[in-house]
Amino acid sequence: MLGDMILRAFRLTVRVSAVVQSSCQCPALHSCRALHSSPVLWAGHNKWSKVKDIKIPKDAARARMIAKYTMMIRIAVREGGANPEFNVALAQLLEQCRNKNLPKATIEGAIKGAKSKQGAQYLYEASGPGGCMLLIEVLTDNNTRSHQEIKRIMVKHGGALCEGARRNFDRKGVVAASRDGISSEKALELAIEAGAEDVQETEDEEEKPILQFICDITSMKAVRSALESLGVHTLSAGLEFVSHTPSLLNHAQLETASTLLEALNDCPDVVRVWDNIHAQNSQGN
Template sequence: MGRAFEYRKARKMKRWSTMAKAFTRIGKDIVMAVKEGGGDPDTNPRLRAVLQNAKAANMPKENVERAIKKATDKDTSNYEEKVFEGYAPHGIAIMIETASDNNNRTVANIRSHFNKTGGNLGTSGSVEFMFEHKCHFKIANTGQDLEELELELIDYGLDEIYEEEDGIMLYAPFSEFGHLQKAIEEKGFEVISSGLDRFPMDTKELTAEQRADVDKLLERLEEDDDVQHVYHNMKEEEE
């Protein structure tokens, strides 16, 4: 399968945040999962996946338990998930996934980030077509033959597989997340982490000065408490 190299590179375009931010993001994911399907991971696939991610991120057990307890409190409001789209300076496409308990605040803040850095907040669908929406699973590498594993999972939506130092990456279309998750679990593979990604179909190269302009917006978005993930199509600097 020919896109493994592109996926490795494109994963860098999902802006990763500090550990504290990562724990906050996972905490929100736990609340949303529990509100959706209850607090028992055995009967809630979404929660099960989030708890795997919490473990992979080395999130302290007490943080996880606190988030679950908070989510089961009927007075705790749920988070609304919303995706924003727009352009950073120099025509760089941006997609922002948010989870918020105050949508008016989130909309105002996202608009402000774009306005103050020379970007333009777009309408729904304005840049989404420029990204592939994929799901991924990282499973433990126990010496599986990748070609055999691919054949075993291809009927469950798998369309990309490659090996990393700490596991095997599996990719499928966003719509196949539940289908592939169920197959992986039924076949007894150990899931290390899972999630969703947006990969740019093409990337745009900028000068160092132009990159600095785009980074101003990306940094503001990453620091926003309501923002879960930020994606862009700016070409990464050569290492």
């Protein structure tokens, strides 16, 4: 048996030697091996590129969204208490959080910490590029700091804090619903049938298309029930500032205004921003 093992080891040594000799005589073999290893290296690079270009921005956007909802929950709890059965605003926020799959621990922490964490709510009025009007809701423990930061952002992007912007908005009930392939014409028909005043096409924080049915505050619950009975999948209902005097902006102004809105929403103290921005049509340019 020992002899057989020695014989097999000898044959294996001969084969390995032959392979080494042939590789030395064939330079092309080296290039083939180098080329074969290249895709492995690039696969890792491509994977990182996708993470950097897609996942990281999405994670950052989701983190900002969670932070905003945490602040809104804190505001709702301070204004109406921690029991959603007796706090309509909080109940609506909790529903939105569930639809957006916010962590349960985060929601509970926001409710419990609402009383302990210092801070006050403010509504800033501002004008932006092209004369558009903005309402900026802020929750802060240092209004002087927040005021200076909001003012700096506005000036940097061609805007300014001002008085009177509030007159361009009405407080309305807004029922958000999934778009689900509903055409603009069909959305308008549904709005009329449900008793809504208007319907707007927009996107949520994750850039998913949604419909917003605008109605009087007192009829918000009835409009939502009517939409559900018509087969519309509603996501949430709440009170919002809705503009009644639109500001028509050209393409360049829209780009500047978009940059301004992004900068405001990235500010840690900003909860929400409402605007009256509308794009000019081809005849208006």
